[in-house]
Amino acid sequence: MNTTVTLVRHGETKWNTLGKFQGCQDTNLSNKGILQAQYLNKRFANNFDYIYTSPLKRARQTAEIISQSSNAAFMVELGLREINFGEWEGLTIKEIEANFPEKFIEWRNDEVNGPMCGGDLSIKKASIRAKKVILKIAKEHPGNNIIIVAHGGIIKAGLIGIFDLKMTMYHKIILGNTSVCKIIFDDKLSSKIITLNDTSHLPDNYDIKV
Secondary structure: OOEEEEEEEOOOEHHHHHOEOOOOOOOOEOHHHHHHHHHHHHHHOOOOOEEEEOOOHHHHHHHHHHOOOOOOEEEEOHHHOOOOOHHHOOOEHHHHHHHOHHHHHHHHHOOOOOEOOOOOOEHHHHHHHHHHHHHHHHHHOOOOEEEEEEOHHHHHHHHHHHOOOOHHHHHHOOOOOOOEEEEEEOOOOOEEEEEEEEOOOOOOOOOOOO
């Protein structure tokens, strides 16, 4: 009996459009982000059994829109919060590279830990957290269809943890706003990726922010 876990990145925020690292900063969806979430609502058409969300507003707002008119259980999971990027939050990638050149190079190239300045300290630590919570949710709902609404960073960290990837894979995966990644788990929690960064619910000419 397979269990389906669909990992969904939240809709667009103002900080996404500015290219800023949000991390644990609690930003709201933009008007465009709300529209993106409405496309998700149509895509899923209430065809799921459970929906979990990060406690941060941008993810929770997305999950609330997805689950409108749904009877599925709605649960907030603290372990799904975005990676805490410490001193890098509020900065763009170019600003991080300029202000933290040595740490930036190490973060981009270290295959074992992917260390960061403060916060969650490393991609590795975030991947352990994300893997633990995703597997816990899958184990608690065998045979069900589960949606998890979270953030680009912690979803990528979860994929790295579940599939035992090098930390540098974090920088090689693109997840647009409201992108969908689907994983199938069997009875032993062995997993397979079905889709990655699927934004087919958005119009063909939609501008995807990464």
